[in-house]
Amino acid sequence: MRIAIDKAQHVEEAGTQGTLAIELAGERVLLLPEKALYWPREKMLIIADIHFGKAASFRALGVPVPGGTTAANLHALDALLARHAVREILFLGDFLHAKAAHAEATMTAIHGWRLARPSLKLTVVRGNHDAHAGDPPARLSIDMVDEPLRQAPFAFCHHPDLLVPGYLMAGHVHPVYRLRAGWDSLLLPCFLVGEGRVVLPAFGAFTGGHPVLPEPGERLFVTSGDTVVEVPVKPHVRPE
Structure with a gap:
């Protein structure tokens, strides 16, 4: 499945700066600076690796980390819903981080958010963390499915290395790219776009990232949080 990305251009529509x-x-999609992807024809917002409850999971293990990440994730989703006509949010795995993500405070916050949006379809393609955390409560009205979820021409997965029919969209890697300028460097979330797949950056507020280099045939688009731009880089060549 080949792609065409030579016509990549910034969108000038209201509310879509950057x-x-x-x-x-063959489908027009939008790479969003908020680390998400939007499929206009289906009015679908695609999110990878939100990891609800990760901070709560750390605190359950006695690691002192700040609170408020669930609220930050929900606020980030609301900001995107305000800017785009969204019928469905599709989460590409790792919706919940661990069993401790079922903490009452976390579930209550998500449930309250869900109750305010009863017509919004929510779908989760289970990832490796979801397998350990278990499905979210039924009261959240989320459709839980195993990978791949096929909706032509795409195959929605959590893991990016699956062999599936269709153009693959995945997460799992939490890709970031290190920009260098002299002695200075900066890690930015990025989209890896190739002929057969796109790997999305992690959306969650407390997720971290894994530095990557593009494989042969891949292009790399970084986001500063305000705009998405392509970075011309030499592809990573694996040794024989």
């Missing part, structure tokens, strides 16, 4: 429009498998 957004980059590209074509994947």
Whole structure:
């Protein structure tokens, strides 16, 4: 499945500043500076690795980390819902971080958010963390499915290395890219876009990132939080 991304261009529509429009498998999609992807034809917002309850999981293990990450994630979702016509949010795995994510405070916050949006369809493609955490409570009205979830021309997965029919969208890696300028460097979340797949950055407020280099045939788009731009980099060549 080949893609066309030579026509990548920033969108000039109201409320889409910094957004980059590209074509994947014949479909126009938007790479959002908020570390998400939007499929206009289906009015679908695609999110990877939100990891609800990760901070609570750390605190349950006695690690002192700040609170408020669940609220930050929900606020970030609301900001995107305000800017785009969204019928469905599709989470590409790792919706919950661990069993401790079922803490009452975390579930109550998500449930309250869900009650205010009863017509919004929520779907989660289970990831490796979801397998350990268990499905969220039924009261959240979330459709839980195993990978791949196929909706032509795409195959929605958590893991990016699966062999599936269709153009693959995945997360799991939490990709970031290190920009260098002299002695200075900066790690930024990035989208890896190739002929057969796109890997999304982690959306969650408390997720971290894994530095990556593009494979042959891949292009790399970084986000500063305000805009998405392509970074011309030499592809990573694996040794024979």
